[in-house]
Amino acid sequence: MSTFVTSYVIFWLVVALYVVQLGGRQRALLERMASLQLRLQESRRQQFENLD
Amino acid sequence: MQNKFVSILCGGLTRAAVTCPLIAALGLAMVFAPTEETMGQVQRILYIHVASAWLGLLGFAVMGGCGLAYLLRRNLAWDHWSRAANEIGWLCSSLTLLTGSLWAHSAWGTWWTWEPRLTTMFVLWALYSSCLIVRSSMDEPHLSARIAGALAILGLLDLPLVIMATRWFRGIHPVSPEMEPMMQVTLLLNVIAFTVFFGLLFARRHSQLVSESLLHQLEIHVLADHPPVVNEVRTIPPLSLETF
Amino acid sequence: MRTATTLYWLVCKDLVSEYRARQVWPAMLMLGALVTFLFNAQLDAVVEGKSRMLAIQVWLAIYFAGTLALHRTLTTEHVDGCWDALRLYPITPAWIYTAKLTVNFLVLAALQAVILPLCVLLSNVPLQEHAWHMVVVAVLGNIGISSVGTLLGGLWLCSRQGASMLACLALPLVAPVILAASEATRLVADSEIGPQWWRWVGLLGVFDVVFVTAGIVLFDFIIED
Numbered sequence: 395m396s397t398f399v400t401s402y403v404i405f406w407l408v409v410a411l412y413v414v415q416l417g418g419r420q421r422a423l424l425e426r427m428a429s430l431q432l433r434l435q436e437s438r439r440q441q442f443e444n445l446d
Numbered sequence: 447m448q449n450k451f452v453s454i455l456c457g458g459l460t461r462a463a464v465t466c467p468l469i470a471a472l473g474l475a476m477v478f479a480p481t482e483e484t485m486g487q488v489q490r491i492l493y494i495h496v497a498s499a500w501l502g503l504l505g506f507a508v509m510g511g512c513g514l515a516y517l518l519r520r521n522l523a524w525d526h527w528s529r530a531a532n533e534i535g536w537l538c539s540s541l542t543l544l545t546g547s548l549w550a551h552s553a554w555g556t557w558w559t560w561e562p563r564l565t566t567m568f569v570l571w572a573l574y575s576s577c578l579i580v581r582s583s584m585d586e587p588h589l590s591a592r593i594a595g596a597l598a599i600l601g602l603l604d605l606p607l608v609i610m611a612t613r614w615f616r617g618i619h620p621v622s623p624e625m626e627p628m629m630q631v632t633l634l635l636n637v638i639a640f641t642v643f644f645g646l647l648f649a650r651r652h653s654q655l656v657s658e659s660l661l662h663q664l665e666i667h668v669l670a671d672h673p674p675v676v677n678e679v680r681t682i683p684p685l686s687l688e689t690f
Numbered sequence: 691m692r693t694a695t696t697l698y699w700l701v702c703k704d705l706v707s708e709y710r711a712r713q714v715w716p717a718m719l720m721l722g723a724l725v726t727f728l729f730n731a732q733l734d735a736v737v738e739g740k741s742r743m744l745a746i747q748v749w750l751a752i753y754f755a756g757t758l759a760l761h762r763t764l765t766t767e768h769v770d771g772c773w774d775a776l777r778l779y780p781i782t783p784a785w786i787y788t789a790k791l792t793v794n795f796l797v798l799a800a801l802q803a804v805i806l807p808l809c810v811l812l813s814n815v816p817l818q819e820h821a822w823h824m825v826v827v828a829v830l831g832n833i834g835i836s837s838v839g840t841l842l843g844g845l846w847l848c849s850r851q852g853a854s855m856l857a858c859l860a861l862p863l864v865a866p867v868i869l870a871a872s873e874a875t876r877l878v879a880d881s882e883i884g885p886q887w888w889r890w891v892g893l894l895g896v897f898d899v900v901f902v903t904a905g906i907v908l909f910d911f912i913i914e915d
Contacts, residue, residue, distance in 0.1 A: 517908075517911045518911075569862050569865050572861070572862035572865075573862045573863070576858065576859040576862060579858075579859070580859070592845075592911075592912065593845045593912075596841075596845055596908055596911070596912050597845070597859065599904070599908065600838070600841070600863055600901075600904060600908075601862075601863065603900055603901070603904055604862075604863050604865075604866065607866040607893065607896065607897050607900070608865060608866050610866070610893055611865075611866040611869045611870050611893055612869070
């Protein structure tokens, strides 16, 4: 494989790596959002249960 | 309904606006641009090399500008821009070093030479890296913003001096060689397409950073109002995506 | 007048404090001397381009040994409420920066006063033949390193993370200083005092002006609270 093709492949590989990492962070962000909401809902439910 | 349609349309348009020039630029660079006589195919590295070098420099200017704006205004919104520029700029300058090294190996027969632009690019990369290290080593957002902002401004002041210092050693890097019109068009298209593409990545990363910081504030807020239940039997299990 | 007196007391205080405690200077001078000594043991075997290698060694030794002291000048202020007392002086942060810069300049000058003669003694590279030119290079390089070092020391002071990273963060910034100063030193060693030497000295001068100004302006933004 010529140097030029190699360098194009490496270039896009590195960029793809960054994009994948970006996606991973986005996923972690969504996870945190969901768990925060769950915690809120859970604590409200427990408040009601305690009232009963 | 109307809104949703518009947003889908906008998303599609953005994607098209990024993808089409990128594909066209890649096609031109890899196939249609004329092959250079002395270096041959290897010269095609030029198109991605120059484009990413330009973005590396642009990223530093954006990072320094936003860092300055943060120091003047003390508004974290500026730091988010600066941070996103830091990451994208670091990526681009790394890519420049990488592609340049590969090109130098086949054109000059060496992976690295101490040539003005290479040295300048290396110092630029080191400055980006030090800003990244600072940001990752500190939790307090305002503190890391302050330090990284000041570092970015110092780096911006430093760059012209680095360029001057390194230029006075003799170099073999071509300054601006004569190019065929087709090559010029290809290079221009590549620079534009890459700017748009990395600009999109930049915007994505920025919005991610904004929501990360909002979420962080919200979490602190919620934790204060609703401390995690410890005495109850039923505590909330740590959540992962697999739960859904 | 009042500012000048305050500046004088600030500088005096740091020097007296160091004289009493001897916390940094011995270690710094020792490190600089040891590096010079070990390097010259190897340099002895080199025939060609000895002055070039000596020049870069001198400046790297000054930089790394100096870093020990550079971060120290501001971290000592951070403990036991010294910082509040420092802010009590009737001067603006810009002058605090100037005072600290002066102290750091003196520290590095002491270091250079040890390293440079030691190099001449050990390597037989004739730096002393153009002593005044060498002094100019040493002073300008010194100001360059200490202006950046003082500013970054101020940054690090806020972060309370210690100065472990100071050296690696400052090095890219002072790269032009190290390059220009070592090139000018080599020219002095080779007795080539000409337009080329003046060019490097000019670059050092520009760097000093830019970074001292930047330090004075930025220090206010950096420290606060």
